Structure formats: C-alpha cells, structure tokens
Amino acid sequence: MDFLVFQYPMITVQACLDGILLGVLFALIAYGMALQWGVMNIINIAQGDLVILGGYIAYFMYLYGIHPAWGVIVAPVIMYFVGIAIYKLVINKVVDRDLFISILATFGISILFMQLMNFAFGADVVLANSGYGTTMLFDNNVVLPNSKIFSAFISILFAICLVIYMKKSKLGRAIRATAQNARAAKILGVDTEKVYAATFGINAALCGVAGALISITFTIHPYMGLPYTIRSFMIVIVAGLGNLPGVAMSGMGLGVFEEFADYILGTEFRIGSVFLLLVLILVYRRFKLSRKREYLK
Amino acid sequence: MNKNNLILYIGILIFGLAAPYVFPAFKVQLSILCILIVLAITWNIQGGEMGYNTFGNILFYGLGMYLCASVQVGMFFPLAEWTESGGEKTFVHTPAQFFQGMAMGLVVAAVVPTIVAGLIGYAILGLRGHYFAICTLGLGVAAGEISGGIEIIGAGQGFTTPPFPNVGSLEARGEFFYFLSFLVLILTFLAVKAIYSTRFKLILNAIRDNEDKAEAMGIETMKYKIIGWMISAFFCGLAGGIMGGLVGYIDSTDVAFDGREMGVFMVLMAILGGKGTLWGPVIGATVFHIFKEGFWTFFLGWQYVALGVLIVVIVIYFPEGIMGWLREKYPERFGEVVDEADRKAQVEIK
Numbered sequence: 260m261d262f263l264v265f266q267y268p269m270i271t272v273q274a275c276l277d278g279i280l281l282g283v284l285f286a287l288i289a290y291g292m293a294l295q296w297g298v299m300n301i302i303n304i305a306q307g308d309l310v311i312l313g314g315y316i317a318y319f320m321y322l323y324g325i326h327p328a329w330g331v332i333v334a335p336v337i338m339y340f341v342g343i344a345i346y347k348l349v350i351n352k353v354v355d356r357d358l359f360i361s362i363l364a365t366f367g368i369s370i371l372f373m374q375l376m377n378f379a380f381g382a383d384v385v386l387a388n389s390g391y392g393t394t395m396l397f398d399n400n401v402v403l404p405n406s407k408i409f410s411a412f413i414s415i416l417f418a419i420c421l422v423i424y425m426k427k428s429k430l431g432r433a434i435r436a437t438a439q440n441a442r443a444a445k446i447l448g449v450d451t452e453k454v455y456a457a458t459f460g461i462n463a464a465l466c467g468v469a470g471a472l473i474s475i476t477f478t479i480h481p482y483m484g485l486p487y488t489i490r491s492f493m494i495v496i497v498a499g500l501g502n503l504p505g506v507a508m509s510g511m512g513l514g515v516f517e518e519f520a521d522y523i524l525g526t527e528f529r530i531g532s533v534f535l536l537l538v539l540i541l542v543y544r545r546f547k548l549s550r551k552r553e554y555l556k
Numbered sequence: 557m558n559k560n561n562l563i564l565y566i567g568i569l570i571f572g573l574a575a576p577y578v579f580p581a582f583k584v585q586l587s588i589l590c591i592l593i594v595l596a597i598t599w600n601i602q603g604g605e606m607g608y609n610t611f612g613n614i615l616f617y618g619l620g621m622y623l624c625a626s627v628q629v630g631m632f633f634p635l636a637e638w639t640e641s642g643g644e645k646t647f648v649h650t651p652a653q654f655f656q657g658m659a660m661g662l663v664v665a666a667v668v669p670t671i672v673a674g675l676i677g678y679a680i681l682g683l684r685g686h687y688f689a690i691c692t693l694g695l696g697v698a699a700g701e702i703s704g705g706i707e708i709i710g711a712g713q714g715f716t717t718p719p720f721p722n723v724g725s726l727e728a729r730g731e732f733f734y735f736l737s738f739l740v741l742i743l744t745f746l747a748v749k750a751i752y753s754t755r756f757k758l759i760l761n762a763i764r765d766n767e768d769k770a771e772a773m774g775i776e777t778m779k780y781k782i783i784g785w786m787i788s789a790f791f792c793g794l795a796g797g798i799m800g801g802l803v804g805y806i807d808s809t810d811v812a813f814d815g816r817e818m819g820v821f822m823v824l825m826a827i828l829g830g831k832g833t834l835w836g837p838v839i840g841a842t843v844f845h846i847f848k849e850g851f852w853t854f855f856l857g858w859q860y861v862a863l864g865v866l867i868v869v870i871v872i873y874f875p876e877g878i879m880g881w882l883r884e885k886y887p888e889r890f891g892e893v894v895d896e897a898d899r900k901a902q903v904e905i906k
Contacts, residue, residue, distance in 0.1 A: 302686055352872045358686040359609045363827075364871045366820060371864025378857075485697065492690055531701030537694040538680075545682040554684050 269400040274518035276396075276403060282514025283411040284469055284476075286507045287418060288487055289494035291465035297500040298438040298458045299354050304365040305345075306491055307484030308372040309463050313338050313470025314479035315380050318387045321474075327387035330471035331413055335464035342463025346456045354455060369484060376481040387474045410472035417468050421461070422503065434458055438501075486530050493537045496544075572742075576734045583730035587802055589845045590737035594744045594795040595818070596825035596837035598788040601748065603823065604831035605757060606784055607764030608681065612692025613792050614819035615699050616673060618812035620665035620793030621800035622709055625717040627664045628657035628801075639710040651721040658801065665797030666790050673789035677782035684767070693815065700813030715806040733802045740798060744791045745838070751787065752834055760784055764832075820867065828870055830879025839878050 288310055295301050303309075316337055317330025349368060353361045391405035425431035436444040437454045445451050473479060494513060498505030513533075520532040548554055576583050595617065602608045629638045633647040649657065676695075683691050709715050720729040751757060759780045762770040771777050796812070806812050813819075821844070829840020847866075852859050876884070 302690070349868055349872065359689055360871055360875065362609075362686060362689055363823065364868050367864045367867030367871065369864070370816065370820070370860055370867065374858075374860035374864065378861075489690075489694055489697070496687075525705070527705035528702060531698050531705065534694040534698035534701060538691055538698060541683055541687055541691045541694075542679040545679065549682055554682065 269397060270522065272397065273401045274522055275515055276401065277407070278515030278518035279511045280403075280407040280411045280476075280514070281517065282511030283414045283507070284472055284510075285487075285490050285494060285513055286510025287414040287465060288469045289491035289498075289506050289510055290418060290421070290503070291462035291469075292488075292491040293495045293498075293500050293506060294434075294465075295458055295462045296495060298434055299350070299455050300358065301350060301354065301361045302358060302365070302492065303462070304362055304488050305369040305372060305484070306462075306466060307487030307489075308369045308376070309338060309342070309466035309484075310470040310473065310487045311479050311481065311484045312341065312372065312376060313467030314387075314474035315376060315470075316467065317471035317474040318380075318385050318479065321387035327389055327471070327475050328409070330387070330474070331468055334467035334471040336467075338467030338470075339460040339464040342460040343456050345463070346459040350459055351452070351455065369488075373481055373484060380481065382481060384478045384480045385474070386478045389475045404476065406476045410476045413472060414469070417465070418503075418507075421465070430454070430457055486533060489534060489537055493533075493540060497540060569742075572738050576731055580727070580730075583727075583734050584802065585845075585849060587730075587734045587737040587798075589842065590734075590741040591795045591799050591802075592821065592825060592845055593838050593841040594737075594741055594791055595822045596829065596841040597744055597748055598791045598795075599822040600826045600831065600833075600837045601760070601784050601788050603826055604833070604836070605752075605760040605764060606781065607767075608684075608781070609689045609823070610692045611689060611815060611819050611823070612680070612695045613788055613822060614696040614813055614815050615692075616669035616789040616792035617796035617799070617818065618696075618699060618703070618808075618814075619669045619672065620796030621806055621812045622703065622715070623668055623793070624658070624661035624665035624797030625715055625800045625806055626709060627661035628654070628718055631657050631660060636708050639708060639713075639715055649718045649721055651723050654718060654721045657718065662794060662797045665793045667793075669789040669793035669796075670786045673785045674782060677785045678778065681778065681781040681785060693819075696813055696815040696819055700809040700815065703813065704808035710806070710808075714808075714811075717800050717804050717806060719804065720801075733798065737795075737798050737802070740791070740794050744794075747787070747791075749834060756780065756783075761832075820863075824867060824870060826877075827875065828877055830877030830881075830883075833877075833879040836877055836879040843878070 288306065292303065292306055295303055313330075313334040316334040317327045320330050320333060321327040345368060349364055350361075353364050389406045389409070391409060394403045394405055394408065395401070396403060425435060433444070433449045433454050434457065436447070436449055437451050437458075441451055444454075470479070490513060494506055494509045497509040497512075513536075516536065517529060517533060521529045524532060545554065575586055579586070595613070599610070599613055602610045602613070626635060628649075629635055629647075632649065632653050638647060680688070680691060680695070703709060720732070759770070759775055759777075762773070762775060763777050763781065767777055800806050800812075803811055825841040825844045826837045827840070828844055829838065830836030848859075848863075851862050855862060874881075
C-alpha cells in the first residue's frame, strides 16, 4: 500500500500530535454538550453553530485590528448572553418535553443561525491570522503551528476553571443538584429556571471560546456547524455523561482518528468518516447491550 | 368505505388528473407536491405510527435518485464518460431509450433502497429514541459526504440526468413527470391505507406506545420494525428517482442527500399535518408546500431564516398538527364517542 502514512513514519507522529491538539478543542465543546444534556436533558443540534458564531466574533475582532486571541475573552461573554437569549426564547419551552422535540427545535435554531451568519458574514471560508508562527520538532520533520498549541493550552485552562467553578461556587452546586434531581432541587429552594438559563449560557460561552480558538487555528464557514455538533455528541456518548477524563480522552481519540482518516482516505471523506464513525459506535454499543437485552437509554 | 369518502376520493382523483391542464404553469410545482406528500406519508410510518423519529429516510431518497439516473444512463452509455462530460450532449437518449431506462431505473431505485433498509435495519432499529434520531441523522449526512467523493457518479460536480427526449410536444416533459409522480402518490397512498387497515398498523402502534410490553406480548418487534422501514424505503426510493429526473441535476449534498432541506421537510410536513394519521401528512405537505413556495418567491434569500423560525414555532406551539387540532375540536368526526355531560363539565372547569 502506498499510503503516505506508511511511507513516512514521521507523518504518523504529525497526525497524532495534530489530532491530540484538535481533540482538546472537541473535548471542550463536548463538555458543554454533556453539561446541558445532563442538567436539562436537551440535545442541542445548534451546538456547532454556536461554535461558529463564536469564531466569527474573534474573526471580526481580527478584521478591526484587535489581536484575535482576545476573542477568547470577548467571545464567551457575548455568547453567554446569546445563550441566555436562546434559552429564554426557545429552550425553556422544550426542557420538560420529549427529547425529539428538543432535537427538532434546536435543528430549527441551527438552520436559522446558519443562514443568518451566511447573510451577515458571507459564505467565504475565513481564518483569523494570529501570527504566532510555527514550532519545528524532530529535525524539522514535524511542523506544529504555535496557534494550535496555544488553543489546546487555553482549552485546558478553561476546562480546569470550569471544573473548579462547578465544584466550589454556589451556582455550580445548584447546577449539580439540578442535574441529580431537578424536583428535589426545586423543593430545596434552587431556582431551577435560573439554573437552566445559566447552564445554557455557560454552554454557549464554552462554544464561544472553542469557536474563537477554531477561528485562529483552523477555518470557519457558516455551514460548518453540524459536524461539530455530531463530534461532541459522539464524544459524550462514548465517554458518558459526567465523566470528564473520559470526555478529554475520547475527544483526543476522535481528533487522532480524524487526522488519520484525512491522510488515509483523503480530505474529501473526512467529514463523512466522522459521521460514519458515529453510526458505527452507536451500532456497536447497540449490539453489545442487546446481548444483555438492554438498549441505549 | 362510506359514500362521503368515495366522493372525496373521486374528487381528488379528478382534480389530480385535471390539474396539469387547469394550472399548466404549475406542473413542476404540482409534481414536487406529489413527491413531498409521498415523503411525508412514508416518514409518518416511522415517526408517526412506529414512534421512531428518523432523519434517515433521506438516505433512501438520495439512493433512489442516484440509482435511477445511473441505470438510465448506464444501460445505454458508459457511465464514467457521461459524468465526466458533465451534461455535454455527446450522448443523446432516443425516446425509447429514455423511457426504457426510466422504467428500469425506477425499478432499481425502488428495490435497492428496500434491500438496503432491510440490511441496515437490524443494526439501526435496535437503537431507540434520540439515539435513533441522531444515528439516522449521521447516516444521511455521511451518505451525502461519501457520495460527494465518488468519481463515477460525478463527485463534487454533480450528475446531470438524461434530458427529456424530443417527442414533439413542449408540454410533454412536465406532463410526463407530473403523471408519474401522481401515480406514485396514488400507489403510496393506497398501499399505506391498505396497510393501516391491517393488524400491522396495530403492531406498529404497540411498538410506539410500549415496545417492551409489545415484545412481552409475543410480537417480534424487530421484524415489524424492519418491514415498516422497508416499505418506507421502497416509496422513498421511487420518489427520489422521479425527483432526480424532474430536477435534471443531482448534487450529493444539495439535491440527493439533502438532510438540511428535504430531510427536515419530511419531518416537518408530517408533524404539521398531524403525526400518526393517514391524512395528516397529505394535508401537512400541501399546506407546507404552498407556504414554502409563497415564502420562497416573496422573501427570496430569507427562506432558510423563515424555515428555521417555522420549525421552532411548529415544534413548540403546534406539535399535534392540523389533524390533532381538528380532532380536539370535532371529536365526533373521528369516531370518538363524546359524552355531552362530560364535555359541559369540562367547559365549566375551563
């Protein structure tokens, strides 16, 4: 076989490193997904579109001459309020209902966002240039853009901050209590409505951070949202709700898988292979559980 | 069948047959309406009757579209050269070749998706609830992305279906595709109506209401789920095959495996009309198509914004659909026995 990966072993190293740095970003998005899924029982198809919107915020800062890295701070603040607005307008009406209703409603939001972004920012693939340069490793055989290292570092920083916040702060405790048992939390005086809004806001803010980082390291485009949703969904179902190390590990695994799929199958099958992997994972788990006469719940 | 229903059916049949002559300018729109109704009816078998909310029926639709066009071309000309020439008129179908190819193509477009549904059904239909929904969503998008990378069916440039041959009349193309899609609509409706009057529908409803209990009652639920999906796939494939010929151009993600448009439309139409009813999808598709075309014409460019808002509004405020609303308002018409005293009591409570 004349695949590049087998001919030049250094490409394997390159793909692994790229994949891990990319996977950390995926894990950050998936963490937001797991948060809202666990707390509100909502599967948010618009997750990826929130990411792209965060990316455009950083891109616009770049256009107006501000260094796009500041987007990491500005985007989550803006996205937090966008998240709260979406919650107040739509999500609070679907929280207690069938999951399919929430899937379909957020699908509607996703289409809406996609098109509004297309109007506002145009259908071009854009990139905010951070000007961070590159790092060469292993006799210049492996090239790592510094922006990727920066983005992985920032993602880990945000994830750690969030974990500490969830453990220590009052709101964090309220969120965890609501996730465990919403009714009991309500009886004990937790304003669950507020908790839900805050959860969705935090999720949107995380998406904003991830989007800003993606606009620096990769490219953004109004229609690129859905793959991010599917990736984060996949990471969450592999890792399980509330399993943070699992989310990080499966995020990196997915990143490495994607880089290898890119090298072996070709770039045109990259997104397709992600979606196919989701189907395969679900089917695998279905067969594994059906031996015990159970099913995915 | 009582007398009123017979009159209704004959009325619709006469309207359907006369429509292309009464509204000659809307032939293509009417054909698309027929296809949309077929898709809504087939989605309703899963989403409405069986309780399996699928985004994946678009897979069979797109598969049928590609297969029909490929067979129609491949029967007479080398397929690879056809797609490479990108619709240049180097190969021309004679009328006989065109219709033979179309007939053969539609057979393949119906049969192969049915087989595919049977093969993947066992794996996919074991998932439940939202896992099934997301899995089928992934399946549809994956099919689109992968078919967009395959050279022989045109990859990213798309696939031009054979142009309609010159048979003398300019109106022939529109009429041919209209009557073909109308025929498929009637076939689908009658087949589904016949199925819904048997025990099969009751089994599907039992699966929807409580699958574990249905299984405990001795129903082989998996078998019926797969059969239900195969029926959907059969008609979705047919609809896709016709749509490919009608549009004249197949693109992997924008026409064939168009999960963002057609895949959501199916769901939306069935929900708008009323899930789990025979007439709901028909009414829903008609209302949706009229609304959509109005919007597409007058608010060009803003259609997806409107679509997104429409989805959210329908799903949140109108999940029972038109038929559900009618049922609540006129329960007598749906064969429900209403106790007058009970109703009065309810009104007083309100």
